[in-house]
Structures are given as structure tokens and as C-alpha cells.
Amino acid sequence: MDPPRKLVQTMRALWGENVKAEGTSRITWEIEPVGDSCHLTVTHDQFREGANEELYGGWPMILSGLKTWLETGEVLTTPGSLMYT
Template sequence: MAKSTFVYATYIRTTPQKLWSALTAPEFMKKYWFGMHCESDYTPGSSWKLVNDRGEVWDAGEIVEADPPRRLVIRWEHQMRPELKAEGASLCTMELVPAGQAVRLTITHSVEREGSKLVEAVSGGCPKILSNLKSLLETGTVAFEEPSRNTQ
């Protein structure tokens, strides 16, 4: 079966441990993800959900793999927009690789269908979220205060 895939890589001047914490700590996450945060204990088989600042669950799934601070894999489904939920599960893989005084963060989203609208939506919001993460870790402030249309 054909896949739709979105891959985003960035280098962040930080340590793998600090980046892992930024990717998994709800209160810190809210700072760069426009008030959104993830809830999970980040162990394989545990539940995972993305929640907005009003307590609405936008995405839900489970942790497939967790190898702190190197790799995190989440299988999830969108919950708010019926046309995106209908596409079924997406797989998000985050890989953290030390690169000198920085860490290369590669995030891959894939869906087992061609022309995925979910992957299209993710590709619209992910760059702003990750730019905010990079900026926050490196400078203490975010690059964008408001989300794009596709992030929420």
C-alpha cells in the first residue's frame, strides 16, 4: 500500500536530554505548541493524547516505542475533524541524534494511504511548532505567538 509521508529535520543547540524533556513535559510543551500539550507516561503501550488549552482532545493514540533520549514512536488518530479521523492511524517517529553541540531532531509522520489530508495538515503546522521549540530552547522565546490554520 502507498504511504503519505512528511519528514522534518532541524538542528537544535541543546542536549538530547533537554530536548527529550521539551518533547515530553506538558507545561514546557504549552509554551511552543500554542497552548497544546501531550499527556502520556511515554512507555511502550501507554496511552497518548494531544490536548488543547480548553481540555479538548485533538489527537489520541499510544506509545509504540520509547528510548529516551533517542527515539519516540507514537501511533495516533486525529479526533476533531471527521475527514481526518476517517483516515485512521498515523505513525509519528521522533529521532534525536547528537551532532556536536546540537541535536538533530527528525520527525516523520506517515499514513498508509496516498494523498493523506492528515499528513497535509501536519506538514502545515509542524514547521511552526518545531521552529518555536528550537527558538525557545536556544533563546528562551518563541518565534511565533499564534498558530497557523493547520496546527489547531
């Protein structure tokens, strides 16, 4: 069985002055084989306590769109998800 794979990246939000001031945070993507499928764990951390919710509030929509695209090849068409295509 293949070992889990991990990708670590730094994120700095630049889409508005309210989040630019927050500085950088860390996103860790870990993919682990499970039978003929896989398990994805995404951890977003290293931001200050009380950080602007815009830094992490969109993950459910982003990950839902990724899941749909991987499973069907189709892009989600809900209004919020179209921002990430």
C-alpha cells in the same frame, strides 16, 4: 558519544470530522548528538496516499516553535503558532 535516541508514537487526529476518518499515522522522533548540540529528525508516515493535508501541513510551524523555545525559552507569537502553546 551517546547513541541516537528514538521515540515512536501513534497519532490519531481528532480536531475535525474531516481528519478523524483518516485513522492513525506514525510519528518518529530521532535525536542524534552532534558535538555540543543535536540533530532532530521527525518522520510522519503511515497515512494513506492522498490523506488530508491537515495531518502533516502544520509540521514546519510546530518545529519552528519548538526550535525557538529550546533556543531562547520564548514562545513564538505568530498567529498560527499560538494554537500550539
